[in-house]
Amino acid sequence: MNPPIASLPFVPEQASTVAPQVDAIYWGLVAISAVITLGLFAVITCFLIRYRSTSKADRTMERLNPTYLEVTWTVIPMIIFIGLFVWGAIVFAEASKPPPGALPIYIVGVQWYWDVRHENGRREIGDLHVPVGRPVQLILTSADVIHDYFIPAFRTKRDVVPGRYTTVWFTATKPGKYRLFCNQYCGTKHSQMDGYVYAMRPEAYQAWLDAPNGTGQATLAQTGERLFRQYSCSGCHGANSGVHAPSLDGLYGHDVPLQGGGFVNADEQYLRDSILRPGTQIVAGYKPIMPNFQGQISEQNVIALIAYIKSLSSTPNSVAAQPPDQAMPPSP
Amino acid sequence: MNSTSTIIEHAPTGTPPEPHPRKPDYLNDGYGLKSWLTTHDHKRIALLYLICITFFFFVGGWAATMMRLQLLTPQGNLVTSETYNRLFTLHGVMMVWFFLIPAVPTVLGNFLLPLMIGARDVAFPRLNLLSWYIFVFGGLFTMYATISGGVDTGWTFYTPYSTTYANGHVIAMASGIFITGFSSIFTGLNFIVTTHTMRAPGMHWFRLPLFVWSLYATSLILVLATPVIAITLGLIALERFAGVGVFDPKLGGDPLLFQHLFWFYSHPAVYIMILPGMGVVSEMITCFSRKCIFGYKFVAYSSIAIAILGFIVWGHHMFVASQSIYAGLVFSFLSFLVSIPSAIKVFNWTATLYKGRIYFHTPMLYALGFIGLFTIGGLTGLFLATLAVDMHVHGTYFVIAHFHYIMVGGMVMAYLGGLHYWWPKISGRMYNEKLAQFSAAIIFVGFNLTFFPQFILGYLGMPRRYPYYPPQWQVFHVLSTAGASVLAVGYLLPLCYLTWSFFFGRHAPKNPWNASGLEWNETDSPPTRTNFDKVPIVTTKAYNYPYPMTSNE
Numbered sequence: 001m002n003p004p005i006a007s008l009p010f011v012p013e014q015a016s017t018v019a020p021q022v023d024a025i026y027w028g029l030v031a032i033s034a035v036i037t038l039g040l041f042a043v044i045t046c047f048l049i050r051y052r053s054t055s056k057a058d059r060t061m062e063r064l065n066p067t068y069l070e071v072t073w074t075v076i077p078m079i080i081f082i083g084l085f086v087w088g089a090i091v092f093a094e095a096s097k098p099p100p101g102a103l104p105i106y107i108v109g110v111q112w113y114w115d116v117r118h119e120n121g122r123r124e125i126g127d128l129h130v131p132v133g134r135p136v137q138l139i140l141t142s143a144d145v146i147h148d149y150f151i152p153a154f155r156t157k158r159d160v161v162p163g164r165y166t167t168v169w170f171t172a173t174k175p176g177k178y179r180l181f182c183n184q185y186c187g188t189k190h191s192q193m194d195g196y197v198y199a200m201r202p203e204a205y206q207a208w209l210d211a212p213n214g215t216g217q218a219t220l221a222q223t224g225e226r227l228f229r230q231y232s233c234s235g236c237h238g239a240n241s242g243v244h245a246p247s248l249d250g251l252y253g254h255d256v257p258l259q260g261g262g263f264v265n266a267d268e269q270y271l272r273d274s275i276l277r278p279g280t281q282i283v284a285g286y287k288p289i290m291p292n293f294q295g296q297i298s299e300q301n302v303i304a305l306i307a308y309i310k311s312l313s314s315t316p317n318s319v320a321a322q323p324p325d326q327a328m329p330p331s332p
Numbered sequence: 333m334n335s336t337s338t339i340i341e342h343a344p345t346g347t348p349p350e351p352h353p354r355k356p357d358y359l360n361d362g363y364g365l366k367s368w369l370t371t372h373d374h375k376r377i378a379l380l381y382l383i384c385i386t387f388f389f390f391v392g393g394w395a396a397t398m399m400r401l402q403l404l405t406p407q408g409n410l411v412t413s414e415t416y417n418r419l420f421t422l423h424g425v426m427m428v429w430f431f432l433i434p435a436v437p438t439v440l441g442n443f444l445l446p447l448m449i450g451a452r453d454v455a456f457p458r459l460n461l462l463s464w465y466i467f468v469f470g471g472l473f474t475m476y477a478t479i480s481g482g483v484d485t486g487w488t489f490y491t492p493y494s495t496t497y498a499n500g501h502v503i504a505m506a507s508g509i510f511i512t513g514f515s516s517i518f519t520g521l522n523f524i525v526t527t528h529t530m531r532a533p534g535m536h537w538f539r540l541p542l543f544v545w546s547l548y549a550t551s552l553i554l555v556l557a558t559p560v561i562a563i564t565l566g567l568i569a570l571e572r573f574a575g576v577g578v579f580d581p582k583l584g585g586d587p588l589l590f591q592h593l594f595w596f597y598s599h600p601a602v603y604i605m606i607l608p609g610m611g612v613v614s615e616m617i618t619c620f621s622r623k624c625i626f627g628y629k630f631v632a633y634s635s636i637a638i639a640i641l642g643f644i645v646w647g648h649h650m651f652v653a654s655q656s657i658y659a660g661l662v663f664s665f666l667s668f669l670v671s672i673p674s675a676i677k678v679f680n681w682t683a684t685l686y687k688g689r690i691y692f693h694t695p696m697l698y699a700l701g702f703i704g705l706f707t708i709g710g711l712t713g714l715f716l717a718t719l720a721v722d723m724h725v726h727g728t729y730f731v732i733a734h735f736h737y738i739m740v741g742g743m744v745m746a747y748l749g750g751l752h753y754w755w756p757k758i759s760g761r762m763y764n765e766k767l768a769q770f771s772a773a774i775i776f777v778g779f780n781l782t783f784f785p786q787f788i789l790g791y792l793g794m795p796r797r798y799p800y801y802p803p804q805w806q807v808f809h810v811l812s813t814a815g816a817s818v819l820a821v822g823y824l825l826p827l828c829y830l831t832w833s834f835f836f837g838r839h840a841p842k843n844p845w846n847a848s849g850l851e852w853n854e855t856d857s858p859p860t861r862t863n864f865d866k867v868p869i870v871t872t873k874a875y876n877y878p879y880p881m882t883s884n885e
Contacts, residue, residue: 012792022720026791029718033711040682040707044700047685051621052692059687063882066627066683073679074672081668081714088718089661095723096657111497145493146587148652148727152793155724159653161588162492163581166654179802183727183795185486187497188414191798295582 015178015199016154016170021091023155028087032080095156098169102137105130106220106303109140109147109160109182112189115300119307121217122209126195128180130172131205137169139268143299148184151197157183165268172199224308227301231293245290246283252313257284271306357760357858372457373861378443379758380464385435386827388471392426393823395419400782400816406803416799417484418500424487429509430471432743433601436608437554438467438519440750441547443758445523447851447859448541450532450868455525463518470512477504486797488598491579491590495571503572506565513558516604520554523547532850534870541849541874542631546611549635553600553607553642561597564590591653595646603642606706606738607635609746610677613699616753617681619847620696621688623879627680634673641670651722660719667717674710678703688879693845694768698749701776705741709734712787730790733783741779748775748826755830756844757851760858761837767829775822781815848876 014020050057105128108115116124130136140149142162149168150157153176158168182193200208218226228234236245246256252271255263259282264270273280275297278290297305358375361367368376398419402410411419442460446453454460477483483505485494494502527548531540568590570576577583579590618625625631647655647663681703690696712734715721725731752772756762785808794805801809843852851859854868 009792010788018720022724025718025721026715026724029711029715029721033708033714036711037707040678041704044682044685044703047682047688048690048700051685051688051690053689057687059689059879060881061687066630069683070627070630070676070680074676077675078672081671082665084714084718085665085668088720088722089664090720092651092660092719092723093657095720145497146490146653150727150793150795152724157652157723157726161654163587164654179793181793181795181798185417185488185490185493185797187493188417188484190417191413191795191800 012152013174013176013178014153014155015174015176016151016156016172018091018095018170019153019155019173025084025087025091029084032084095169098137098167099135102135102169103131104137104139106307107138107140107149107160108299108303109142109144109149109186109193111144111187112182112193114149114180114182114193114195115143117220117300117303117307118209119220120209121219121223122211127198128195129198129200129205129208131202132172132175132199133202135169135171137167139303140166140168141272141299141303145186146184147182147186147193150181150183151178152181153178153197159184165272172197175199175201175204220304220307221311222308224304224306224311227297227305228308231297231305233305236290243289244286246286248309249312252310256281258282259284259286268306271309272302275302275305355856356860357856358861359760359858361861370461372453372461374442374446374454374457374460375758375859375863377460377464378439378441381434381438381442381467384464384468384471385431385439388426388430389435389823390827391475392423392431393820395423395426397816397820399423400813402799403801403809404813406801406806406809408799411799413799414484417486417797418478418482420797421483421486421505422478425474425483425505425509427739428487428601428605429512430474432605432739433516434467434519435747436612436743436750437523437547437550437604438464440543440612440747440754441523441550441608442519444754444851445526445544445547446530447757447855447863448544448849449527449530449535450850450854450864450870451526451530452862452864452867454522455530456522459518460522463515463522466518467512467515470508470510470515472508473511474505474508477501477508480504488594489565489568489590490594491568491571491587492581492585495568495578496580496582503569506568510562510565513562516554516558520551520558523551524555527551532868532870538629538632539870539873540632541611542614542625542628542635543608543611545632546607546614546635549639550604550607553604553639557597557600557604557643560593561601564593564597567593588650588653588655591650592646595649596643599646599649600639600642602735602738603638605743607638609702609743609750610635610674612746612750612753613681613702614677615847615849616695616699616749617684618875618877619753619845620691620693620699621685621879622691622846622877623684623688624873624875624877625680626683626686627676628874630676631680634676637673638670641666641673645670648717648722651719652726664717664719664722668714671710671714671717674706678707678710687881692769694763694765694772695749695753695845697769697772697776698745698752701772702742702745702749705737705745705776705779709737709741712737724793725790727796728790729786729794729796732796733786733790736783736786741783745775745779748772751826751830753845754851755833756840757855757857757859759830759834759837760840760856761833761835762840762844763829763833763837767825771822771825771829774818774825778815778818778820778822782812782819783815785809785811785815848874 011023106117113126116128140160142160147160148157149160154170156168156170158166176199178197180195180197182190235241236243237248251266254266256266257263264281276294279288282288358373402408402416481501483500483502485498485502567578571578577585579585579587614625614631645663645667647659648667651660716734752768789805789808794801840857842857850868854864
C-alpha cells in the first residue's frame with residue numbers, strides 16, 4: 001500500500017471529492033508564493049550585486065514620492081489575497097455543511113482510541129469503515145479531552161470537543177486503506193490514537209456491516225430504545241404517559257419553540273443538551289420538570305438515545321413544531 | 333573592590349595591555365556582584381537580561397535537540413511519549429515566554445531605547461530592575477516545575493486536558509508564566525512612557541529610528557495583551573485547584589472559551605516577537621546600504637497597523653475547533669489583511685537597497701536572511717489563513733514549519749543580527765568578522781534544512797506532537813534532524829566568539845559601521861554611565877546617510 005520511499009510523494013493520495021479542490025488551492029498558493037518569492041529574491045540579488053560597495057554604478061536618482069509605489073504594492077497583494085480568501089472560503093463552506101441524506105456514523109473520542117458506531121449497531125474501535133461514492137457524515141464527540149479527527153487522504157479534519165457534537169463529512173472516491181490521526185494533543189498516548197480508514201465499495205461495506213460482531217447485534221436505534229426505557233425516559237415521553245412532556249415523534253430536524261421566545265433547531269446538539277442539561281432550553285408550554293442526566297449517561301449511550309429519537313422522525317408528523325396545549329402536568 | 337562576580341573577574345581593566353588608560357564607561361562604573369544586582373542603569377540591566385535569556389534559549393534548544401534526535405527514527409528509540417510530551421512543552425514554554433517575547437525588547441530595547449532617543453535612562457529605572465527580578469523569579473519557578481517532573485500539556489495548555497486530565501506541575505508552570513507576565517507589562521509600560529517623555533530636544537516622532545517605533549508598537553501589545561494571559565492562566569489554576577467549572581464541560585464550562593482567551597493573547601504575542609525584529613532589520617538595512625529607509629512613514633505606521641490588526645485575528649487558530657463557520661470567514665479575511673503591513677515592510681526594505689552602497693558585514697547578512705525567511709514564513713501564513721487549506725494543514729508540521737520560519741527565521745535572525753550590529757556598542761569590543769559571517773551562513777543553511785522539509789511533511793499529514801510516525805516519512809525527518817545539528821553549531825559559535833570578544837576582542841571605535849543615529853555618534857563604545865556628556869539636540873531626520881543621492885536636491 002505504501003509508496004516506495006524513492007518516489008518521495010509531496011502530497012498525500014487524493015481519496016475524497018474535496019481533496020482535489022483543496023489541492024488545487026494549495027498548488028495555486030504554491031505558485032503565487034513561488035512567483036512572489038523568486039521575484040523578490042531576483043530583485044534583491046540584482047540590487048546587491050549592482051550596488052555592492054565596490055561597484056561604480058550610478059547612484060543618483062530623481063527625488064521621488066514613495067506614495068505611488070506604496071499604494072501599488074499595497075493594492076496588488078490585497079487583490080490577490082482577497083481572491084485567495086474567497087476561493088478558500090467557498091471550498092470550506094461546502095466542506096462544512098453535510099448534504100442531506102449523508103450516512104451518519106457516530107464517533108466518540110476517548111483517551112486514547114476512537115469508539116465508532118454505525119447505524120446498524122456495528123461497532124469498531126480505532127479504525128473506520130466507509131463506503132465510497134456516498135456522502136458520509138461523522139458525528140463526533142469526546143468523552144474526555146479535545147481530540148481531532150484527521151484523515152489526510154480526504155483533506156479534512158475537525159476537532160472532537162467534549163460537551164458538543166462536531167461534524168466532518170466527505171465522499172470517499174477511491175477504495176483503499178488510509179491513515180487517520182488524532183490531530184489535537186490529548187495526552188500521553190496522543191500519537192498512538194491513530195488508525196486506518198477503509199474506504200470500501202458499497203457492496204463490500206454492506207457485507208462488512210452485516211458481518212455480526214460476535215453476539216447478535218441490535219441496531220443503534222434499538223439500543224437507544226432499550227436505554228429509553230432503562231433510563232425511564234419512556235415514563236414521561238412515551239405515547240401513553242400521563243406526564244406532560246413533549247412528544248419526541250418527528251422531533252429531529254424541526255424547529256422547536258422555546259420558553260421565552262425564539263426557536264431552536266432540534267439537531268443532535270440540541271437533543272444531547274436536552275438529555276444532559278434539560279434546564280437550559282425549555283420547550284414553550286412545558287415545565288422544567290425533567291431531571292438532569294449530566295454525568296449519568298455515557299457519551300456512547302447518549303448517541304444511541306439520539307439515534308433512537310432520530311428514528312422516530314421517519315414518521316412524518318411534526319408534533320414539536322405545533323404549540324402544545326397549556327394544560328398543567330400532573331404532579332410528578 | 334573585590335571581584336566576586338564572574339563578569340567583573342574579567343573586567344576590562346584586567347585585559348591585555350591597552351594603549352590608553354580606559355575611560356570610565358558603564359561597564360567599569362562599579363565592580364562586584366552588588367553593583368550589578370542593584371544597578372538602575374538600563375545598559376547593565378540589558379546585560380543581565382542577555383545572560384538570562386541566553387541561558388533559557390539554550391535550555392529550550394536542548395529540548396529541541398532531544399526531540400529532533402527522537403524523530404530520527406519512526407519508532408523513536410530515545411525517549412518515551414511521556415518524556416517527549418514534556419520536552420515539547422518545555423521547548424515551547426522556554427522559547428516563547430523566556431526567549432522570543434523578551435529577547436529583543438529587554439536586551440536590545442533596554443540597551444538602545446534611551447541611547448536612540450537621547451535620554452540618560454528609561455523613565456522608571458527602578459521599575460526596570462524590578463522587571464528583571466520578576467523575570468528571573470518567573471524563570472526559576474518554571475525551571476522548578478520542569479525539574480520536579482515537568483508538564484505535558486504543550487505550551488498551549490488546552491483545556492480540559494490541562495485543567496482536569498494532565499498530571500504534572502501545571503499550576504507551578506502556569507505560575508511561572510503568570511509572574512513573568514508582570515515583567516513584560518512593566519517593561520512595556522516603561523518603554524511607552526520613556527518614548528513619550530524622554531526624547532531629546534528636536535527628536536520628534538518622525539525623527540525616531542524605526543526600531544523605536546517598533547518597540548513602541550510592541551509595548552502597546554505587551555501592556556494590552558499580557559493581562560489576558562494572566563487571567564487565563566489564573567482561571568486554569570482555579571479550575572485545576574478548586575474545581576471551579578470554567579473550561580471543563582463536565583463542570584459546566586466551555587473548552588472553546590479557553591482557546592479564545594489564549595489566542596487573544598497568543599496571537600498578538602506573535603507580533604510581540606516579530607515586530608521588534610522588524611525594527612532591528614530596518615536599522616541594519618539602512619546602515620549597510622548607506623541609504624535612508626524608503627517610505628519611512630509607511631514602515632512606521634505599518635508597525636502600528638500590525639499591532640492593531642494583530643488583536644483581531646486570533647480566531648484563525650480555531651477554524652476547525654468547532655468555531656462557527658461565519659466566525660471562520662471573518663477571521664480568515666482579517667488574517668489576509670494583517671499580512672499587508674508585513675508585505676509593505678518587505679517591499680520597503682527591498683526598495684531601500686536600490687541605489688545604495690551595500691556592505692556585507694555580518695549584521696547585513698542576518699538582515700538579508702531575515703527578509704528571505706520572513707517572506708517564506710509570511711507567504712506560508714497565507715496557506716493557513718485560507719480556510720480550505722487550513723482544514724488540511726491545521727495542527728500539522730506545516731504549521732510548525734510556518735511559525736518557525738517567522739520565529740526562528742525571522743525573530744532569531746533579527747535578534748542575532750542586532751546583537752552583532754550593536755555588539756561593539758554594548759561590549760566596546762569587535763568580534764571576528766570572518767567567523768561571524770561564517771556562522772551567519774551556517775545558521776541560514778541549517779535553518780532551511782531543518783524546517784523546509786517540515787512543510788512537505790505537514791502537507792503529507794504528519795501531525796504535531798508525535799514522537800512516532802509512519803516510516804515512509806522518515807527521509808524528511810532525517811533531513812530535518814541533520815539541519816538541526818547544523819543549526820546547533822551555528823548557535824553555539826556566536827555564543828563562543830561573542831563571549832570571547834567581550835573580554836579579549838579588539839577595542840571598538842565609537843562608530844565602527846559609519847552608522848547614523850545618536851547611539852553611534854553621540855556616545856562612546858561602550859557608553860558612559862549617563863550615556864551622553866551633554867543632552868544631544870536633534871536637527872536631522874533619522875537615517876541621515878549619504879544615499880539616496882537625489883539629482884535635484
